Amino acid sequence: MSKNKQDILLLSLNEIKDFLLSNGEKAFRAKQIYEWLWTKPVSDFNDMTNLSKNLRYLLADKFTLNAVKVENMQISKDKTIKLAFKLHDGMLVEGVLIPSENRTTACISSQVGCSLACEFCATAKMGFCRNLTAGEIYHQVVQIMNISKEKYNLPLSNIVLMGMGEPLLNYENVLKATEMISSEKGLAMSPQRITLSTAGLPRMIKKLADDNVKFNLAISLHSANNKKRSELMPVNRHNSLEDLSEAIVYFNDKTGTRVTFEYLLLGGINDSLADAKELAEYCKQFPIKINIIEYNSTNDARFVRASNENFDQFVTFLKSRNMVVNVRRSRGMDIAAACGQLAGKKKK
Ligand code: SF4
Incomplete structure (x- = not known):
């Protein structure tokens, strides 16, 4: 041999x-x-x-043939399936299958661990281990697609790069994987059904625009206040909201694609009316969609879910400003489906 x-x-x-x-x-x-x-x-x-x-x-x-293997599978009462994938070197990453009324989404990882140290994130606690290859990213989709057909007889309709890792710090492999997913030689899925989610790296967002990517871009915002955002997401200390907005305008001008903000509503931290007002003000600069996400509790006592009252007040205010707002309720709560929770557990 x-x-x-x-x-x-x-x-x-x-x-x-x-x-x-x-x-x-x-x-x-x-x-x-x-x-x-x-x-x-x-x-x-x-x-x-x-x-x-x-x-x-x-x-x-x-x-x-370094395809990924399913090491662990947990099925939630709401049909969400959480997967731990074992890589050829024994490391673990996570993927999630999220069936809903009108779509079946695969959430996949781009790195083992992550270096960006967002405070609310279970993956961040693992630190950064390594980038995934394009094949490893691609084969998570294949595995989830097979499981979706086997368990629910549903084809995959959407893919989100929202699992472990910062996709824009594994740029080449992520782009190669998305090209193969949408290629006739691969899974022939429309790039419009793929969403890359980033913590917001302005230089790399401009690179995406220059490379004329066709998939959707989501940015984890979580606060429209530099001080608060820097506390939640250390990446903001060197990539301010002003730099980010400049990159979004550039991306929007070049690709004609409307970016989505992800906003995780954390009780007592970023869920007040003042926070909503700051967000609405920030969003005036470009066409944008906003996903307001319910927090899926981890063992971290510093963060709690926003109260129903604050949640409704926040969403209602944004809607009153004619903003495009979607509410993302937490899925798979009984199986720890938030990013990094399963692999983090296995690692321990
Ligand atoms: S939220 Fe995303 S970017 Fe931030 S530490 Fe977790 S995996 Fe990394």
Whole structure:
């Protein structure tokens, strides 16, 4: 057996072709292999049933197929399914399947852990371990898609990069994975059904605009006050709300796409009428949608869910200012479905 095997998911179609030719195999097999990797993905070379046994053996001898494996699955009463995926090096990341009335969403991770240290986030407590490869990001979608069909007979309609990690700090791999998800050679899902969620890195948001991406962009805002936001999200200390708004205007001008703000309503922290007014004022600068999210409690006693009264007051105020507001109620509360809660538990 060869040592130092390469992950075959890192190879392009041409690179697979070159490998085959240099090993006395026919070039057309490259397309078949590529399809097994990306279009009808398998996680074992043995499942590539239209290849000869010898070729399957050769591939297994020279390469690894670092697809993700389901290590743990929890199903909530509300049908949300939380998954811990095991990577080839034993590390864990999370994915969630969220079936709702009119859509079936897969929430996937882009990094193992995260370096951005948001105060309210369970993943932040793990620190940063490593970036996921494009194949690892892609194969989470494949696994969740299969589980959705198996358990509920539902195809996936939407994908959100909102799990563990900051996708814009793993830029190349995330873009490659989203390209394959929307490619005919991959899962052929419209990029408009993919949403990348970021903590808000202005320089990288401008890069997305320059790269003319077609997927949706969501920004975790959580406060429209620099002091408060810097306390909740240390990333704001070097990327102020002013820098962020400049990047949003740039993104909006270049792509014509309306950005979404995610706003987690935390009791006594960012849920007052004054907070809502600051948010409405900030949002005057660009066309925007706002998702107001109910907090899913972790074991962190510093944060509690906003009271129903404050929640309603906040939403009502924004609506009175003619803002596009969606309310996202917490899902999978009985199975700790907030980002980082499951992998964090396993890690402990
Ligand atoms: S909320 Fe997102 S960006 Fe912030 S620490 Fe958690 S995973 Fe990282």
